[in-house]
Amino acid sequence: MRRAAVLAAATGLVAGLSLVTAPEAGAVDEPVAVTATFNDPAGSAAEQDAIRNQLISLVNRSPAGSEINGSIYLITDGGVRSALVAAKQRGVKVKVIVDGDAVADTEPETGKATGSEYSALAAATGLGTDLTADSWVMACPTTRGCIGNRSLSGGDGGAINHNKFFLFSRVGSSDNVVFQTSANLTTSQRRNLYNNAVTLPDSGSGLYAAYRGYWQDLQTYGSSGSGLPHYYQTQDSGPYKTxxxxxxxxxxxxxxxxxxxxxxxxxxxxxxxxxxxxxxxxxxxxxxxxxxxxxxxxxxxxxxxxxxxxxxxxxxxxxxxxxxxxxxxxxxxxxxxxxxxxxxxxxxxxxxxxxxxxxxxxxxxxxxxxxxxxxxxxxxxxxxxxxxxxxxxxxxxxxxxxxxxxxxxxxxxxxxxx
Missing domain, CATH: 3.30.870.10 (Endonuclease Chain A)
Incomplete structure (x- = not known):
């Protein structure tokens, strides 16, 4: 799979390591603070899971009628999958884009289980795959990213959708929240590697709109056409730039x-x-x-x-x-x-x-x-x-x-x- 080739080619603030258990769905109607979150892979379970728990908290606080848009390279985290499916069931529109490497249940070379949550998300009891529905999961083509279609020399394995972000139209009493992390949603990322994340309410900056436009391009190019060798776009959004x-x-x-x-x-x-x-x-x-x-x-x-x-x-x-x-x-x-x-x-x-x-x-x-x-x-x-x-x-x-x-x-x- 291309994930092996990727490694070969690589030849008001709340800041803390741990978070309390995610609140009951819909229970917290408070504004979202600008938050920096870091895990400690050598720490307690709560410290290891700090980033995924922050994400689950945001999902659980998304009210009915709101929308969650995500783009993630890999997802093997059953807790996040369960939170996303529960959000759909209470009336949130949940739309998630994953890389083609996230689809397989087993590694083709070894037959070893990947632990991927894609099949559970794609099932009718999950988000489904109908892009005309209110909720769905979509995988980028297996031979490229959703937008990027270029293969570099040296056996890099081809482009991937390496993104790791989620967008929330509403969390608690805050509109338009961006969650950007360095972590894939996998056990090894929590247990073995230091990672970081930021939670950023838009607050009129335009950051959410910049991400939302990019996410829409990922969906559009990933569901049809052959992709692009060049896409590069930047946007200033108040104290942020994408x-x-x-x-x-x-x-x-x-x-x-x-x-x-x-x-x-x-x-x-x-x-x-x-x-x-x-x-x-x-x-x-x-x-x-x-x-x-x-x-x-x-x-x-x-x-x-x-x-x-x-x-x-x-x-x-x-x-x-x-x-x-x-x-x-x-x-x-x-x-x-x-x-x-x-x-x-x-x-x-x-x-x-x-x-x-x-x-x-x-x-x-x-x-x-x-x-x-x-x-x-x-x-x-x-x-x-x-x-x-x-x-x-x-x-x-x-x-x-x-x-x-x-x-x-x-x-x-x-x-x-x-």
Missing amino acids: YFFPRQEKTGTTYATDASTDTVVSLLNNVDCAGGTARVRVGMYAFTRPQVADKLVQMKTAGCAVDLLHNGEDGNLGTTVKNTIAGRLDYTARCAGNALNADGTSRTIGIHSKYLLIEGTYLGGANRKLVFTGSHNYTFPNLRANDETLLKIDNPTVYDAFKANFEAIKAGPHCTQW
Whole structure:
């Protein structure tokens, strides 16, 4: 399946780790706060499940007559599936788009059960698959993403719908809420990997409309036609900015050589490192784009402080990237520590988060505190082929929550400096 190829190609704020049990459906009619949520894969069950519990809470608080629109790469979480189906049963319109990799009940190569919840969602007792109905689940074509249709060289396996967001027309007493996470809805993402999420009420910013338009394009292109090699769209929405992929390189270049159309490089170009007061922190699952590595080293040389936490799984840090950054950043750590299971066995704890934190002068504005997060890894498939979202958040309190998460992971036992 393409999920294996993806890994090969990768060669007012409430912030906290845990949440109380999701409230009874329809029981809470309170406004939604701007929320940053982080799981702790080595912590208690509640700490491990913090992100999925936040999502379930939002689903459970969606009233009859409202609409939930989701786009997720993989879903094996029965709790989320049950919450979505229960929402439909009480009169919420629930429409979910998954990647084609989420469909199979068994792996074709091994016959091993995938644990996918797609069949349960697609059943008549779930959401169904009739796109003319009020509720449904739709899978992108098996050979591409819903929009992205490009296959890069090197056996990347082709484009996927790598998105991880849910949109709520109403939650409690708040209209138009966006939930964006780095996590797929799987057990391994909760138990083995650090992830992050944000819950953002629109509050007149236009953020919900930007996501909703993109979600509609995912549905439209994913249900007919052959997709697109280039889609890249951005939109400023108050304190937010969205970047939707795939983004094609300029004519006359190759997908792997055009730094001018690498969105992350462009964002880093906006940072003023003069004076030595700016700091960049990167928490990243997969990092294989040399141009981003080059830019981080340039920023360090120019006076910025640059810290990186990366996942320790083989292939997640590209060889060229590793050689470029070795000894040239302020702090670099590989996250692949061990934690004990209840039965005494151990599991590897890594990082699946995808965030860039910028503190300092940005686009000429001093003392900025910015978060860039979403589904976007620093790999070429994420930039050039996949359906992906990158979200800019200009909110100092959200920034402080992400910074605290970064520093906690950095100081913890599961990431080793090198």
